Amino acid sequence: MGFFKNQVIETNHSQGINTYVLPTNIKDVVTISGSFLGGTLYSPSKNPHISTFTAAMLDKGTFNKDKYEIGDVLDSVGAELKFGSTKHHIFFTAHCLNSDVNIVVEMLAEQLRTPAFRGDEIDKLKTRMIGKLEQSLEDTKKQALISFLRILYPKTHPNYKYKTEESLDFIKAINQKDLKTFHDLAYGINTMNIAVAGDVNPEKFNDQIINHFADWDKQSINEIDNKLDIIAVSKNVDKINIKDKTSADMYLGQYIGIDREHNDYYPLMLGIYILGGNFSARLMQTVRDEQGLTYGIGSSIGGSNFGIDGYWNTWGTFAPDLIEKGHNATMEQINKWCKKGVFEKELISKKSTITGSYKVALDTTGGLVSQILSNAERKKPISYLDEYVGIINNISLKEINNAISKYIDPTKLTLVTAGSFNNK
Known part of the structure; x- marks a missing residue:
């Protein structure tokens, strides 16, 4: 009993970052996982897919590196770094050797802070997303779930789902300005949590995080209040x-x-x-x-x-x-x-x-x-x-x-x- 309470080193940095460091007996390997508010529910009302699209662009190049150069940096040390989004959060995960943590944290900061949103990469991602959505029109399970949630919840509810045809229109309408504007508003450090486990030095890891993130601007978003009135739905x-x-x-x-x-x-x-x-x-x-x-x-x-x-x-x-x-x-x-x-x-x-x-x-x-x-x-x-x-x-x-x-x-x-x- 008390394993997590006794072993996890929690640090609430004044810069708006919370870290949770768990040193383990696993030699050499380190896993990092983190997130901050800014998921789908934080997208602009005009287009609920902007948050997802923005997160999907993080590994497509920065101001200083294209996606191939990013890949070369990570591959050279056998590291892996991925990004994604949920209804509430932008998240990232990384796997690397303990000797390469600083390289990965530096790359993480660069990708989160300075994504390039290049036009050609936006077009490529649109094509892929549109293709997947068009395929999902034939997916009986996905279409049944969409209809199910549309019946249960009103359009203003976080669990509501847009029709696939509507999602296609949203993706097609996204442009570079939308992504840059959302990134400027929603990306920052005042709601960031980072967990790390493995062969890691807590003090050194915290120093690396502060060095690469402390001067990042805070987010310009407010936490969403999800406490909504229940709307009765009869049998459908x-x-x-x-x-x-x-x-x-x-x-x-x-x-x-x-x-x-x-x-x-x-x-x-x-x-x-x-x-x-x-x-x-x-x-x-x-x-x-x-x-x-x-x-x-x-x-x-x-x-x-x-x-x-x-x-x-x-x-x-x-x-x-x-x-x-x-x-x-x-x-x-x-x-x-x-x-x-x-x-x-x-x-x-x-x-x-x-x-x-x-x-x-x-x-x-x-x-x-x-x-x-x-x-x-x-x-x-x-x-x-x-x-x-x-x-x-x-x-x-x-x-x-x-x-x-x-x-x-x-x-x-x-x-x-x-x-x-x-x-x-």
Whole structure:
């Protein structure tokens, strides 16, 4: 007990950077992971894809180096540096030898601070993104999920999804000025968290971070308040026809009105995990293994981080002529789950699975920094990572069944199917 609290060296720098350094016995290797606010939700209202596009341009060249020169610097020391974005954050990850940490931090700072946004690279990225979006028009699972979330949430909600056709228009409209303007406003250090684990010297690492980032401007954005009023959604059904598909996808579920920090979140999460969280869960055991109706099926909570009122969904993929039968079989299990709840034997098994997976993920430096960074983003004390297993193990059967009864109403589920129906 107390591993993270005792071993992680947390430093809150006055410049607006928080570092979390965890020296381990893994020799020579260092993994770095960091983030700052500026994800999709911080995009200008006129175009929600600008944040994602900006992050995707970070490895395409800086004022001083093109993307090939950046690659040469990293390849010469066997290092890896990647960027990306989520709904809330711009993030980066790096892997390198301990002797090359300063090279990687210097390269990280250059790419974050001085991206070139060259016109030819913008055009290339647009072409790739447009190609992927056009392909996704034929993806039954993606199209079903988009429709599902459009039904559950209004356009102003963080969990709302734009149609693929709308996203295509947004990508096509992005220009260099949009990227530079967003970068000037959203990129900076006052919300930056950096986690590092491996063969690392804490004092030296902190000095390197301060040397390369301390004089960077602060962000000109305000943290988004995700506490929104719940908008009731009654039962809805949508069917999306996509030609020439040999399988169909189904999304079934409803909003739950709570976020990850709510007291009922983990009891509900455990209940949903018992229903459809892994291969030994109820849905896989019945609808797939016993009845042979589906290629894959599962259930989970989504869209519930950072104060957002989330949703739960059950997803399944079926042969088109079995979609109705599959839906009925799924509803039979959901109704039984809601009416009778879960049982002690299931709870013991799934607690062991969840806590075991958590511990296994901490066996690598990548897993360690991922958990430390996520914890920092949620503004949790580092000791929370030590407490997590106990939190899960202390959840009672009564708490789980009460949460299922409180948040799940099988008579008000939204159903979306996507595939080739009626030979269309």
